[in-house]
Amino acid sequence: MINLGTLKEISDLRSIWPHEALNFTPWVAENVELLADAVGLDITVDETESSVGDFNVDIYASETGTDRKIIIENQLEDTDHDHLGKLITYASGKDADVVIWVVKHAREEHKAAVEWLNNHTDDKIGFFLCEIKLFQIGDSDIAPSFTVVERPNDWTKEIKKTTLTNPTQQQRLEYWNAFNDYAFQNTEFAKSFNKRKPNTDHWMDFSIGSSACHISVTQIQKRNKVGVELYINDDKELFKGLHSHKDEVESAMGFALDWRELPERKASRIIVEKDVKFDDQNAWPQQFEYIMDVCMKMKKAFRKYI
Numbered sequence: 001m002i003n004l005g006t007l008k009e010i011s012d013l014r015s016i017w018p019h020e021a022l023n024f025t026p027w028v029a030e031n032v033e034l035l036a037d038a039v040g041l042d043i044t045v046d047e048t049e050s051s052v053g054d055f056n057v058d059i060y061a062s063e064t065g066t067d068r069k070i071i072i073e074n075q076l077e078d079t080d081h082d083h084l085g086k087l088i089t090y091a092s093g094k095d096a097d098v099v100i101w102v103v104k105h106a107r108e109e110h111k112a113a114v115e116w117l118n119n120h121t122d123d124k125i126g127f128f129l130c131e132i133k134l135f136q137i138g139d140s141d142i143a144p145s146f147t148v149v150e151r152p153n154d155w156t157k158e159i160k161k162t163t164l165t166n167p168t169q170q171q172r173l174e175y176w177n178a179f180n181d182y183a184f185q186n187t188e189f190a191k192s193f194n195k196r197k198p199n200t201d202h203w204m205d206f207s208i209g210s211s212a213c214h215i216s217v218t219q220i221q222k223r224n225k226v227g228v229e230l231y232i233n234d235d236k237e238l239f240k241g242l243h244s245h246k247d248e249v250e251s252a253m254g255f256a257l258d259w260r261e262l263p264e265r266k267a268s269r270i271i272v273e274k275d276v277k278f279d280d281q282n283a284w285p286q287q288f289e290y291i292m293d294v295c296m297k298m299k300k301a302f303r304k305y306i
Contacts, residue, residue, distance in 0.1 A: 005137035005138045005140070006137065006138075007135055007136075007137055008135065008136055008137070009133055009134065009135055010134040010135070010136060010142060013076045013104055013132070013134065014076055016134060016142065017076060020058075020074055020075070020076050021049065021058070024074050024076055025048055025049070025058045025059060025074050026048065028058075028059060028072065028074055028102065029045045029048050029059055031144075032045050032059075032061070034144060034146060035072070035100065035102065035130065035146050037146075038130060038146035038147070038148055039100060039128050039130065039146075039148055039151070040194070040195075041063055041070070041098065042063060042064035042194060042207045043061050043062075043063065043064065043070060044061060044062050044063075044064045044211045045059060045060075045061045046060050046061055046062055047059075047060045048060075050094070052089065052090050052093035052094060053093060055086065055089065055090070055093075057071045057072075057073060057086075057090040057093075057094065058071075058072055058073050058074045059071070059072035059073075059074070060072075060094060062211075063097075063098065064207045064209075064210075064211055064214070066205055066214075068097040068098060069094055069095060069096045069097050069098070070096060070097070070098040070099075070100065071087075071090050071091060071094050071096045071098075071099055071100070072100045072102060073086060073087055073090065073099075073100070073101050073102070074102045074103075075101070075102065075103045075104065076104055077103070077104055077105075078103065078104060078105045078106075078107055079101070079103050079105070079106050079107045079110035079129075080107075080110075083101070083103075084101075084110060084113060087099055087101055087127075091125075096125070097124055097125055097126070098125070098126050098128070099125070099126070099127045099128065100128045100130060101114070101127070101128065101129050101130065102130050102131075102132055102146070103129070103130070103131055103132070104131065104132065105131060106129050106131055106149045106150070110129070111129060111149060111150050114127045114128075114129045114150040115150055115153075118150070118151070118152045118153050119153055123199065126151070126152035127150070127151075127152065128148055128150065128151050128152075129148070129149050129150035129151075130146050130147065130148050130149065131146070131147045131149055132144060132145070132146055132147075133145050133147065168221065169200035170200070171221075171278065171279075172199075172200050172201065172202055172219055172221075173198055173199065173200050175219060175278065175284070176198035176199065176204055177198045178281075178284055178288075179198075179204070179217075179284075179288050179291070180195055180196075180198055182284075182285060182288045183288055183291070183292050186292060188296065189292045189295070189296060192295070192296055192299060193206045193207070193215075193295065193299075194206070194207065202218055202219045202220070202221070203216050203217065203218045203219070204216070204217045205217075205231070206295060208299050208302070208303060208306070209303070210306050211233075212232060212233060212235050212238055212306070213230055213231060213232040213233060213235070213238065213302075213306065214230075214231055214233075215228065215229070215230060215231070215295055215298055215299060216228075216229050216231045217291055217295065219278065220273070221278055224275060224276055224277060224278060225273045225274060225275055225276060226273065226274050226276045226287055226290070226291060227271050227272070227273045227274075228271070228272055228291060228294040228295055228298065229269050229270060229271035229272070230242075230269070230270040230271075230298060230302055231267060231268075231269055232267060232268040232269070232270075233266070233267060234266040234267065235268075236261065236263070236268065238268075238306070239259075239261050239268040239270075240261075241305065242270065242302065242305055242306075243259055243261075245305050246259065248301075249301045249302060249305070252297070252300065252301040253294075253297045253298065253301050254297070255272065256272075257270050257271065257272050258270070258271045258272065258273075270302075272294060274287075274290055
């Protein structure tokens with residue numbers, strides 16, 4: 001017989017983190033990948049106890065590979081009106097795109113409030129309400145667990161988007177939706193990249209584990225081209241370092257790349273483009289295969305030098 005332990009919950013969170021600001025917030029910042037997995041975002045912590053006028057938001061962060069700003073407010077108790085008000089104040093002060101409220105227990109009225117916020121804001125902002133719990137089996141290490149109890153209602157916002165977009169934007173959205181449906185059935189691609197939420201932008205970004213750069217796929221509809229590139233946010237030294245390995249990178253990928261340092265701009269781009277027909281949906285699977293292949297080769301070829 002296999003001996004099985006009994007899972008018990010440690011209900012007193014302050015027995016582990018006595019003080020929110022001094023103990024809990026630093027722990028969340030250091031272990032943000034646990035929270036990131038729960039909400040489905042790639043999160044890079046920029047600052048803790050970040051100033052918002054006379055107040056401080058617990059954690060100010062960004063979505064890795066994009067410029068979307070994230071605020072995280074922590075609470076070792078049940079939700080209350082005071083913290084809900086702070087969330088709105090901080091979101092306004094930081095012009096946040098994503099708001100995450102981490103609590104011991106979410107009261108029903110505050111679940112309803114977060115749901116209301118998600119249903120009455122546009123598709124570029126989202127509110128998450130997460131509960132954190134602690135568990136232990138016997139004398140084992142204590143294990144934390146984040147549970148999302150309220151999240152943006154993507155379906156509702158999808159309806160808003162489809163009624164407010166022009167034909168070009170609508171086609172972009174359809175293309176990205178079809179790409180996600182196709183690409184993430186591929187096990188290798190799904191292991192390499194996190195699924196991104198489709199939108200009406202002409203680009204879709206994928207993290208490669210660095211805040212300095214990311215892979216971006218672009219629909220260049222005016223020229224009927226699809227582009228896949230390594231987009232370097234603001235680091236000319238990184239570009240130069242990668243360029244010094246140009247031969248090795250292109251040999252690993254099997255084709256030449258267009259290396260654009262763009263000295264007059266902050267960003268640099270390393271790109272490859274392919275002629276496509278966006279209005280021929282029967283050709284989309286071939287385009288998706290090309291995008292997936294280049295993305296995986298690009299991540300593998302560059303990752304060792306970043």
